[in-house]
Amino acid sequence: MARPRTFDEGAVLDAARERFWTSGYAGTSMDAVAAATGLGKGSLYGAFGGKHELFLRIFDAYCTDVADRVIDALTGPDDGAYDRLCVHIRAAAAGIAADRSHRGCLLAKSAAELSEHDPDVTLRARQTLERITSALADDIRAAQRHGDLDSSADAEQLALLVLAVLRGTEALGKAGMDDDQLASVAETAIALLPRTE
Amino acid sequence: MARPRTFDEGAVLDAARERFWTSGYAGTSMDAVAAATGLGKGSLYGAFGGKHELFLRIFDAYCTDVADRVIDALTGPDDGAYDRLCVHIRAAAAGIAADRSHRGCLLAKSAAELSEHDPDVTLRARQTLERITSALADDIRAAQRHGDLDSSADAEQLALLVLAVLRGTEALGKAGMDDDQLASVAETAIALLPRTE
DNA sequence: CCCGTTGTTGACGGATCGGTCCATAACTCG
DNA sequence: CGAGTTATGGACCGATCCGTCAACAACGGG
Numbered sequence: 001m002a003r004p005r006t007f008d009e010g011a012v013l014d015a016a017r018e019r020f021w022t023s024g025y026a027g028t029s030m031d032a033v034a035a036a037t038g039l040g041k042g043s044l045y046g047a048f049g050g051k052h053e054l055f056l057r058i059f060d061a062y063c064t065d066v067a068d069r070v071i072d073a074l075t076g077p078d079d080g081a082y083d084r085l086c087v088h089i090r091a092a093a094a095g096i097a098a099d100r101s102h103r104g105c106l107l108a109k110s111a112a113e114l115s116e117h118d119p120d121v122t123l124r125a126r127q128t129l130e131r132i133t134s135a136l137a138d139d140i141r142a143a144q145r146h147g148d149l150d151s152s153a154d155a156e157q158l159a160l161l162v163l164a165v166l167r168g169t170e171a172l173g174k175a176g177m178d179d180d181q182l183a184s185v186a187e188t189a190i191a192l193l194p195r196t197e
Numbered sequence: 198m199a200r201p202r203t204f205d206e207g208a209v210l211d212a213a214r215e216r217f218w219t220s221g222y223a224g225t226s227m228d229a230v231a232a233a234t235g236l237g238k239g240s241l242y243g244a245f246g247g248k249h250e251l252f253l254r255i256f257d258a259y260c261t262d263v264a265d266r267v268i269d270a271l272t273g274p275d276d277g278a279y280d281r282l283c284v285h286i287r288a289a290a291a292g293i294a295a296d297r298s299h300r301g302c303l304l305a306k307s308a309a310e311l312s313e314h315d316p317d318v319t320l321r322a323r324q325t326l327e328r329i330t331s332a333l334a335d336d337i338r339a340a341q342r343h344g345d346l347d348s349s350a351d352a353e354q355l356a357l358l359v360l361a362v363l364r365g366t367e368a369l370g371k372a373g374m375d376d377d378q379l380a381s382v383a384e385t386a387i388a389l390l391p392r393t394e
Numbered sequence: 395c396c397c398g399t400t401g402t403t404g405a406c407g408g409a410t411c412g413g414t415c416c417a418t419a420a421c422t423c424g
Numbered sequence: 425c426g427a428g429t430t431a432t433g434g435a436c437c438g439a440t441c442c443g444t445c446a447a448c449a450a451c452g453g454g
Contacts, residue, residue, distance in 0.1 A: 001430080002420085002429040004421065006432080027223035029411060040433035041434075042414085102319060107372075108368055109309045109310070111371045113221050116299045128372075129372050154385075157384075161386055163369065164362050164386075169365075171368055174322075175308050184358075185354075189358055198398080199398080199400035199451060201401080201450075227442060237401095237402055238442090240401065244401085
């Protein structure tokens with residue numbers, strides 16, 4: 001009944017995310033987004049509302065995606081739970097070390113820039129970290145059931161600590177720490193996990 | 198021989214730091230800095246050069262200050278080393294929890310925003326974290342000498358892990374985690390430190 | 395007491411900001 | 425093939441961006 005869109009919404013959101021990711025929220029202009037996506041500004045505003053709505057939409061999708069991936073990586077049978085945890089911690093550190101541009105994680109970057117003034121961002125960031133904590137705790141409980149981790153340890157608290165180590169590794173990477181230092185953090189964290197007596 | 202300055206450089210830098218800290222680098226205009234400091238823009242540019250130079254000057258001082266404070270808190274006789282470490286970890290978590298505005302640490306915020314594009318910021322951030330790591334490692338070695346921490350553990354690696362936990366706690370705080378969750382991270386980290394057998 | 399030097403101020407410039415608007419295009423339905 | 429509806433692209437808006445500049449102010453040396 002009306003003129004159809006000529007752009008792929010997903011591709012536009014991808015291109016816009018790259019811009020926000022690289023230059024931050026305040027550092028990215030809507031003109032730059034328009035140029036990166038190929039859309040005119042009218043289309044951009046018509047389709048997404050405005051800078052803040054567009055960013056929130058992108059941020060939301062990113063958060064969901066990140067948490068989904070972690071949950072996926074940590075879910076499985078009890079007898080692989082401990083291995084999955086170790087692999088995940090090592091992979092996170094390796095991924096951060098491989099990011100030589102120090103672009104880091106969009107969640108962390110956005111939370112750092114915006115959480116003071118933007119409750120929407122804070123809320124989504126917290127919910128995402130809670131989903132990740134939950135997945136970590138589930139996996140830790142599985143490892144405890146299977147006898148790999150000390151079952152007297154509090155799985156929730158251990159999950160929070162692992163999350164802090166993961167986010168801390170990210171922060172260290174952004175500050176330019178060496179690859180082997182990042183790997184060392186992962187190994188030390190794994191070594192300190194309370195194994196079965 | 199020439200007209201003397203009428204402003205206190207330290208006070209101007211303090212006011213400017215507050216603006217950058219609150220709104221980020223890209224989000225802070227030089228007009229805003231001028232308004233916050235009370236200086237005209239001409240004086241601002243005349244005295245500090247430009248936005249980037251001004252920020253680097255502020256960032257430098259902040260980094261030095263943060264590292265100095267940590268070093269001070271962790272330095273002392275061997276028989277208090279373990280206590281100093283625990284107190285510092287708890288105090289860091291408590292400090293982050295007390296920061297209800299989620300403003301966080303200027304070092305972390307600036308590194309997140311700028312380290313991708315600004316090697317000066319990355320360099321200073323890394324040097325600061327290295328000073329802190331060094332202080333942590335020294336304190337850990339002191340605690341090992343005094344018999345509080347397992348002397349078979351690698352102090353440098355342990356220091357890196359503690360630093361990751363500290364920076365991770367900061368990231369969790371910025372994402373709006375509860376106070377007791379932050380405290381839990383600190384306690385769990387302390388509990389997992391390898392005590393003497 | 396005047397001159398050279400430096401600090402101060404706010405107006406100014408060209409570029410860019412987020413956002414709006416309108417002429418035009420592309421589509422469906424009658 | 426109109427009529428109605430939505431998409432498109434870019435000109436345009438007032439505000440703001442970073443940085444400059446010129447007029448003026450305050451000092452010390454001669």
